Amino acid sequence: MLGFGTIAKKVFGTVNDRRIKATDPLIARINALEPEFAALSDDGLKAKTAEFKERVAKGESLDDLLPEAFANCREAARRALGLRAFDVQLVGGIFLHQGNIAEMKTGEGKTLVATFPAYLNALTGKNVHIVTVNDYLAKRDSSWMGKVYAQLGLTTGVVYPGQNEAEKREAYKADITYATNNELGFDYLRDNMKASLADMAQRGHYYAIVDEVDSILIDEARTPLIISGPSQDRSELYRTINEIIPEVLPEHYTLDEKTRNVTYTEEGNEFLEQRLHSAGLLPEEQSLYDPESTTLVHHINQGLRAHKLFTKDKDYIVRSDEIVLIDEFTGRMMAGRRLSDGLHQAIEAKEGVQIQPENVTLASVTFQNYFRLYEKLAGMTGTAATEAEEFGEIYRLGVVEIPTNRDIARVDEDDQIYRTAREKYDGIVKEIRAAHEKGQPVLVGTTSIERSEFLSGLLEKEGIPHKVLNARHHEQEAQIVADAGKPNAVTIATNMAGRGTDIQLGGNVELRVLEALEADPDADPEVIRSRIEAEHADDKRKVLEAGGLFVLGTERHESRRIDNQLRGRSGRQGDPGRSAFSLSLEDDLMRIFGSERLDKVLHTLGMQEGEAIQHPWVNKSLERAQAKVEGRNFDIRKQLLKLDDVLNDQRKVIFKQRREIMETNDVEEILQDMRHEVIDDLVDTYMPPKSYADQWDTVALKAEIEKKVGITVPIVEWAEEEGVDDHDIRERLYEKSDEFMAAKADAFGSENMRSIEKQILLQTMDAKWREHILTLEHLRSVVGFRAYAQRDPVNEYKTEAFQLFGSLIDGLRGEVSEKLAHIRPMTEEEQQAMLQQMVAQRQAQAAAATPVSNDADPAPTGAVEGFDETDQSTWGNPGRNDACPCGSGKKFKHCHGAL
Template sequence: MLGIGTVARKIFGTPNDRKIKTTRPLIEKINALEPEYEALDDEGLIAKTEEFRKRIAGGESLDAMLPEAFANCREAARRALGLRAFDVQLMGGIFLHQGNISEMKTGEGKTLVATLPAYLNALSGKGVHIVTVNDYLARRDADWMGKVFGALGMTTGVVYPQQPEAEKKEAYGADVTYATNNELGFDYLRDNMKASLEEMNQRGHNFAIVDEVDSILIDEARTPLIISGPSQDRSDLYRTIDTVIPELSEEHYTLDEKTRNVTYTDEGNEFLEQLLHQRELLPEGQSLYDPESTTIVHHVNQGLRAHKLFSRDKDYIVRGGEVVLIDEFTGRMMAGRRLSDGLHQAIEAKEGCNIQPENVTLASVTFQNYFRLYDKLSGMTGTAVTEAEEFAEIYGLGVVEVPTNRPIARIDKDDAVYRTAQEKYEAIVEEIREAHEKGQPTLVGTTSIEKSEMLSALLKKAGIAHNVLNARQHEQEAQIIADAGKLGAVTIATNMAGRGTDIKLGGNVDFQIMEAIAADPDGDPEAIRKQIEDAHAADEQAVIEAGGLFVLAT
């Protein structure tokens, strides 16, 4: 017998279906306005923006202006990029404007969707922030979608690390600003340390559209962003402690890898006391339990954490004599970031690097607290429904599943589990070989720099040509991604090539055109473009026939 809930769903549809139904009248209005906006010239689109701004200043609501603004933005994108937003993309944009999370599947064009609500909300003159997970995407999207905003008479800014102060202020002053969650958080802290309001860069928190919202607002929610200043220099103590740690054996300590903590056992404490007395780090007659030993206990704890919980080429790399941290969520280097409480100094001692002075915290904020500053918040991702309860409870955000424009063609295979790591890696190489021989481009995901390089060595041994994308090769990222969709290409990547990375089948045609024009500066650019576009169409078809992009998670 059918339950009451099942019967209600059959008659009225699911709550998600009902939300989608509410957008139909708005989409019909936008589509009805399309011929009118198509008839406008380029100046006419910019004139519309000015008209909308005046009407909003005169008291008209953004909701009332939504159909006209979306129609104008759709037409600008069609002219600037050759991309016309589908009805489902308009739907995603409507939900974002309403302060929801739009769950849209991979490849549904979330980057374009964000321009619609961003344009509408930027008309108020208070600025809109579009938040991405890494600097590569912030720059790529600002450059790409900046053409749409430019066609609408709006300015676009991009915020990135180590940016000159004047350029940063200008980026925040733009109608639409692209930035990473880290940069926004740190700029907020820096602004709070400024002496006067005129020196501040951020001009308030009006509306934010967070791309890959589950990664930023849930996975990294409690990650504290900390600005610190130098404290005292204890480099000799770190070096001495570093010589003590290797003498400990496994019965001397216990590890908690989940919380990244270590504790010494009773045997460990006794053994450590003897060692510290021998090295004259602990005065005779003083034990580790005495209040005077607090500093030394802190140092031996951090030394043990540095040796046992932090691995080179996974959590950090050593570059130019410095320890550079790797972001566990994006796989990218975090230049200038340091671990607190002397842990970074302990890692520097372990690696034989120059030890920098310790830091004291001057300002800190978590992503969760920072993003709750915005008057209106929305987000996009391919995976949000599973965390819908947390989004509602913490941020007051609803989650709406937006239907795909076409049925999904991707084939998701079951996971394969092996008895040993060796068998697993042999099977990985075999899978890659099979796809490579068919001409299918392959993207192989790994969890660390170390694993990506180990797999690279196995492929070299097997004679399979490939590229490696990890934090060491970050300068070549754009080129490696541009080539990753080519016929028979094999790319091994850490999570750097994760969220938001756009791999074009047959390779990135714009990149190929730029390379060809640079190689032949005297040639006719239009003839070169046509020749490459024709060749690319054939390559793309060949890749589709080979089975499309093969993504192998290891």
């Protein structure tokens, strides 16, 4: 019997169905305009863009313009790319413009969909950012879709790591800018460390379309973006601790795989205390529980985490004497990314590679708070519905499932569950052989490099030809994925399978044509294309007859989305396909979430060796386990966000204040207010309100005023005058300090003084902010213990962070006033001496710089003509990896660019 809810859905449709249906009138209007826009010349399409911009400037809303703008963009895409957008792609574009997440299945053309809302919103003249998951896609999409925008008279830019500053500023000036989430976040932080507006790259945050939105806003949101600088070298401490950790026995610690947490037991603490005493790391009279041991305890904990929670070839790989992290969600290498709080150094010690110095945070932001800066946010993905609650709660984004252009014909089979991993892999190899022998392409999904290479070894023994796609071979990613749809192809991939490159049945024609032309550049491209298209048609027919692409998962991921992404590689654009997952009770997810009960059931059923159980009930229980993990991960991200929101409010205040300082040419008034507030604080301290004259400490006040404000005044004598109160003293101090600073401005010259004031204010603000971030990091790491005293850690953190921010502002006022009070014009001799000191410092740093083994310096050359070590304007504008203009043969970043 059907439930009421099911009957209601059948009669009225779901909320999603009704939202899709509501776009029908708009789609009809866009289609009705098609003949009119098809009749326009190329210049006519550009003229329409100019007309639309004018109408927006006069107050016409983007919603009113949508049908005409979409019709113009569809025509431009048809001419530039030969692609005419389907109606469902226009529907996706409408929901993106409205600030939603459009869930569109793989192969439905999300890249083209983004051009419609991007074009419409760029008509405002404000910046539109299209966010991708990696640099390859940012460059590919900007180059590919840039043809559509050029046809419409708009400019396109792309931002990528290592780009020089001038190029980056130009890219952000473009109407539409493609970039990765990391580069956008880092540029935001870098901009707020710049000393002048002209150096800033980004021009605000109006509208962003995030591709693979679940990967960026959910998976990567657990770790904040951090810009850091080196601190003291503690490599010996890490090595010593690393020698002790292998001696730790199982009873010395508890490991919780569900929460990925590991802690020492009481017994473990006693054992460590003895070992640390004997190693000389812990003084005999000191215990691990003493406050003085906090730093040492922290490093010991990180050493244990490195050994017990982080696995080589799963969480990281060792490459060129360096630890390179692997993204658990995509399987890609994250070159340049480091774990914070000494954990990366602990892993370096464990693997015996060179230990890089620890870093201190200079600036940080979470993806949640960065993307909430945008006035309007939208996203695209193939899998978002399972995380709809989080998108709604944190980003205020609705999720709309866009129907496919053609119905999905893929068959999704129930999971096959074996008792042991050995039986599972035997079954997987049999499945692969059966599909391979009938010509069906197989995509095998694994969860780690280790597993993908283990399975590769099994297939080699069986003589089954195959390709492996994981972080070790990611350079050939596009090529391997493009070939994965050919007859008989077997591709083993970590979770990165198919990112950005569709698996087309029969193979990818365009890539095969390019390969053939590279092999024989003199050949006629048309002849080659027609030959390859004929071969492709034959290959596609064979694959279709064999049942389309077979996706075989070797393990369930802790997130349903990742499994759905893998499944979605098969059955694109109405193609036939098949998907299945083979699991064992020894898999991580099964082992952690109650495989014991299932093992008893299988025993009772009397299952034979090599036999698998298949039932929808098992699938349901697995999905419940995955939902539990997703819920826990959501809670972790919510907690991170609650704490970062506190810092974010303060970050916004500081960054806004910084911008205002950079926008104004004269900060004299701001500094005068600061100086007067410093005087107020000092007078309140040494001449408390409502106190008697004999209670005033005027001698101490005089000394402090001289130190903080730089003026020597007869405060003791003033205080002895008849009828003088604290108010009079204040007024006199204001006046004298203003006169003192005015005289100083005359000595420097008004223009120089304004520039000095601005630089000192910005530099001090940055230094204070860095100290504040570090203090809050330490506070965050210990505030959790307040829960033992029945106090809410988040409220405690908010209260203390607020008090610390007040101290930051007070300290800023005092330090800036003191620095300005004691600066004086330098003599010519002093200027020369300082310049020579800077050059000597730079040379010492250049000599100390250690080049990385895979980043060797070029051979020595002669100095660039006109090069003057003391005059940077003669150095030209070398890139970080270019040869240094001094002719040393070192790279610029290892020589004069080391500063």
